[in-house]
Amino acid sequence: MVEISDFNTKEQNTWCPGCLNNVILNSVKKAFTNLVNNGIIKKENIVITTGIGCAAKIFDYVNVNALYSIHGRTIPTSLGIKIANPELTVVAFGGDGDVYAEGIGHLIHGARKNIDMTMIVHDNQIFALTTGQVTPTTEPGYSTKSTPFGAYDRPMNPILLALSSGATFVARGTTLNPDHLAKIIEEAIKHKGFSFVEVLQPCLAFHNSIKDLQGKTYILDNNNLSDFNNALKIAQEWDYTKYEDAKIPIGIFYKTEKKTLEEKLIAHGPFYKIKRNINIDELLNGFK
Numbered sequence: 001m002v003e004i005s006d007f008n009t010k011e012q013n014t015w016c017p018g019c020l021n022n023v024i025l026n027s028v029k030k031a032f033t034n035l036v037n038n039g040i041i042k043k044e045n046i047v048i049t050t051g052i053g054c055a056a057k058i059f060d061y062v063n064v065n066a067l068y069s070i071h072g073r074t075i076p077t078s079l080g081i082k083i084a085n086p087e088l089t090v091v092a093f094g095g096d097g098d099v100y101a102e103g104i105g106h107l108i109h110g111a112r113k114n115i116d117m118t119m120i121v122h123d124n125q126i127f128a129l130t131t132g133q134v135t136p137t138t139e140p141g142y143s144t145k146s147t148p149f150g151a152y153d154r155p156m157n158p159i160l161l162a163l164s165s166g167a168t169f170v171a172r173g174t175t176l177n178p179d180h181l182a183k184i185i186e187e188a189i190k191h192k193g194f195s196f197v198e199v200l201q202p203c204l205a206f207h208n209s210i211k212d213l214q215g216k217t218y219i220l221d222n223n224n225l226s227d228f229n230n231a232l233k234i235a236q237e238w239d240y241t242k243y244e245d246a247k248i249p250i251g252i253f254y255k256t257e258k259k260t261l262e263e264k265l266i267a268h269g270p271f272y273k274i275k276r277n278i279n280i281d282e283l284l285n286g287f288k
């Protein structure tokens with residue numbers, strides 16, 4: 001048995017006071033605790049990977065194996081880990097700038113390949129660590145440091161993109177609904193295949209959307225999770241712009257079972273168990 005506190009670290013928390021990234025952190029620790037205690041995953045097999053940004057600072061605050069990667073590259077980093085050892089449980093964390101701007105190509109290919117991993121996006125609709133520039137999900141009209149006259153581009157819809165790219169688990173949660181979020185994260189990690197979880201996370205300093213979300217989200221229930229066309233339809237109920245009468249679905253949009261990349265590779269033999277006698281010095285000398 002593990003306690004939620006077993007996932008704490010001694011690092012100083014440098015998010016802003018009251019930052020809603022803390023809600024994601026607690027939800028993740030809660031999900032890990034439940035999954036370990038139910039025998040679904042092993043604590044020593046968990047690996048988290050992060051991009052760069054406020055979201056990525058979660059690296060310091062969860063006591064599990066972790067790899068701090070570079071901006072937008074958390075999915076290929078996770079893929080490398082899964083190929084080296086498919087038995088590991090890999091959960092990636094990035095911001096909307098990280099995953100939807102710099103790293104957008106990786107999201108498409110990660111989903112398409114159905115890597116057995118979970119991608120959690122802290123979507124605060126802003127580049128927060130760099131103090132407030134427009135991202136692909138910033139709503140039109142919102143004034144940022146890089147768009148002082150208001151953001152002018154049509155926002156992308158990451159849920160639609162994840163669905164059409166082939167993600168086999170697609171969900172959205174919000175930091176305003178922590179228990180629901182923890183449940184979604186738990187289901188996402190449990191799922192075999194590419195799990196995509198978008199978390200709407202108001203940024204108190206640079207994109208405070210609390211009022212835009214409060215009372216405007218509704219929890220999906222009774223939707224047929226294997227109905228792809230229905231998932232596409234629900235995904236279009238909100239296009240990331242600001243409406244007084246917005247109805248923002250949260251919960252699981254879609255879930256299906258398909259062969260994972262790792263399963264396809266293993267079909268050719270237990271590639272990751274092959275002992276290779278590699279002398280690193282010799283190998284490196286070859287490049288001199």
Ligand SMILES: Cc1ncc(C[n+]2csc(CCOP(=O)(O)OP(=O)(O)O)c2C)c(N)n1
Binds near residue numbers: 052053
């Ligand atoms: C290749 C590269 N480009 C730009 C940066 C600068 N940079 C660091 S954090 C960041 C913003 C990250 O925003 P987001 O991914 O939305 O995360 P948030 O801080 O909002 O959680 C940027 C642009 C960088 N570190 N590396």
Ligand SMILES: [Mg+2]
Binds near residue numbers: 096123127
């Ligand atoms: Mg952001």
